[in-house]
Amino acid sequence: MHRCLLTQHTHICNNTLVTCDRELVDSFLRALQEFDRGWLAVRRAKAGAMTLDAGKGKFWDQAEVDTKLDVDLAERVHADIVVSIRVDGRRTEFVGEVLPYLSPGYVPQVKERVRRLAATAHATGAVLEPPQLLVIVGYTSQATREELRNHDISYFDSAGSLYLRGDNFVVESLGKDFPPRFRRQDGGSLRLDSPKVSRIVRAVLAGFSGGVRNMASAIGVDPSYVSRILRSLTTAGFVKRKYGGSIMDVTYTLDGETRGELLDVWTSSPRPFWRKRELYRLPEPEPDTLERKLEALCRETGLRYALSLWGAANRYAEVTTVPAVAMYCDEPWRLPLNTLGAKSVGEKENFWLLTPRDVGVFQFAQERNGMATVHPVQLYYDLMHAPHRGKATAEMFREIVLGY
Secondary structure, eight states, X not given: OOOEEEOOOOOOOSOTTSOOOHHHHHHHHHHHHXXXXXXXXXXXXXXXXXXXXXOSSOGGGGEEEOOOSOTTXXXXXXXXXXXXXXXXXEEEEEEEEEEEEOOGGGHHHHHHHHHHHHHHHHXXXXXXXXXXXXXXXXXXXXXXXXXXXXXXXXXEETTOOEEXXXXXXXXXXXXXXXXXXXXXXXXXXXXTTSHHHHHHHHHHHTTOOEEHHHXXXXXXXXXXXXXXXXXXXXXXXXXXXXXXXXXXXXXXXXXXXXXXXXXXXXXXXSOOSEXXXXXXXXXXXXXXXXXXXXXXXHHHHTOOEEEEHHHHHHHHSOOOOOOOEEEEESSGXXXXXXXXXXXXXXXXXXXXXXXXXXXXXXXXXXXXXXXXXXXXXXXXXXXXXXXXXXHHHHHHHIIXXXXX
8 A cells, every 4th residue: 555644834925926825835735635647656566677566446536534743843944834744655755835826937936946955954964864955836837837946946836737757656647737827916816918917917028018008108097006917916926016115116127037938827717808799791802902991991080990910910920821801990880881882791801800808908009011910919819819829820920029
């Protein structure tokens, strides 16, 4: 019988950017308890090579919780969590940290910090065996998880992704896609795809830097709300805060290491930014000509518009052959499409008329060849939620235009 002894202790860190979240630790323990997939036992073959064999039974069924370790152990070694697991008579001890967020660029830094904690724990006798490294993280991307593996660090994140490599066992599980939300600086959860929050995230990704009041004025959101969200983004590790000559002189800038991570979290929302889409077939076959006719119609009617999706992407770089045109319009019901011979259809359309669920989609719009188009970060978001090879086009667009 495989016998597993597991002990965990946590303490609250003073560093606000490295907070110990008891909910994350509890989720980690539940993930082990509910782990129902095949696990691997690491054994040494006669020739000396290490082999991975399927372990028998459910991992947790072979386990017992043991609390023999001192209550203040983690605190004495300045670690956030200490875990001891015994399988087949061999014990693996893990020493680690609990983090709200981790990007690939910071993995080496975290590894060195946790490695020092592990060395201290072993040198002082707090743990009997040379410990393995472990991080429990609120949010990680696939790139971060791969980087953790490359540095031989076991991990668990709040999406349920688990990789625990012991001396003689491997437990591994891929969690669900991480939802576009995280814990607010003042408590509760924060949805990045909500309209007001998206205006702030969009501004940050678009490169807006400066004070809170300037951003609030630019995006039409109350300064106090902007300040709260930016503090939450700072706590989560996405942006950096810099103080000037006074307490009111505070500026925020996007952390270059986390630019792509923030974009990934924001666009992972299942909700597109159009509240309604209407499909039409117009007699004009050329996308560029159709876009210019629609632009003229919006100008004559006095309506605000911005191109998006496939045609807009091609105005930045030739990345798709999809002939459909898509356009946000702030009052689409006022657009006299009948003057262009438009017919409402359910398929084989060449025009998407989009009603935005928030006017923030028009923020930071750019002129491309005389046509207003949504900002590249908004365009990437839209493509990630579109059919007709939308995601493939989004990735090409990201590589060529965004570059991160």
